[in-house]
Amino acid sequence: MNLDPVPPVALVVDDEPVARLMVKRALEKLGCAPVLEAADGISAQEVLRKHPHVALVLTDIMMPRMGGLEACLALRADQRFAALPVFMLTAKAQEADVQRGLAAGANDYIVKPFSPREVVARVASTLARTGH
Numbered sequence: 359m360n361l362d363p364v365p366p367v368a369l370v371v372d373d374e375p376v377a378r379l380m381v382k383r384a385l386e387k388l389g390c391a392p393v394l395e396a397a398d399g400i401s402a403q404e405v406l407r408k409h410p411h412v413a414l415v416l417t418d419i420m421m422p423r424m425g426g427l428e429a430c431l432a433l434r435a436d437q438r439f440a441a442l443p444v445f446m447l448t449a450k451a452q453e454a455d456v457q458r459g460l461a462a463g464a465n466d467y468i469v470k471p472f473s474p475r476e477v478v479a480r481v482a483s484t485l486a487r488t489g490h
Contacts, residue, residue, distance in 0.1 A: 365391040366413035366485055371402040371429065372447070373421040377470075381416055381447065384474035388482055399424030403432060410438060414481060419448040419459065427462045434463035443484045447472065
């Protein structure tokens with residue numbers, strides 16, 4: 359019997375492929391596997407329907423079709439994902455922006471440009487608290 363812990367599955371949502379790749383690599387170093395990707399909130403919802411075992415979501419705010427705030431609100435309204443840890447990764451750094459992100463249900467708000475180490479530290483802390 360294999361008692362090794364199952365690595366958490368993460369979803370990175372950003373319309374910029376380079377930003378997704380940078381976050382994906384940081385999460386892989388943390389031990390997340392696989393790290394799924396989506397280019398906007400609508401695509402993220404589709405990924406989550408196919409992979410309901412995702413342990414955390416990191417999302418940009420400003421994206422086409424559906425932004426991160428709207429996606430976070432939709433997750434919080436869905437019983438299956440209401441407790442899913444959500445991190446906002448965004449260039450929107452004003453205090454009002456942070457308040458909107460947290461009010462939408464984000465667990466944390468990280469301003470771009472960010473350090474991959476900071477992202478890993480915040481994610482690891484949240485995963486430890488949520489038992490993933």
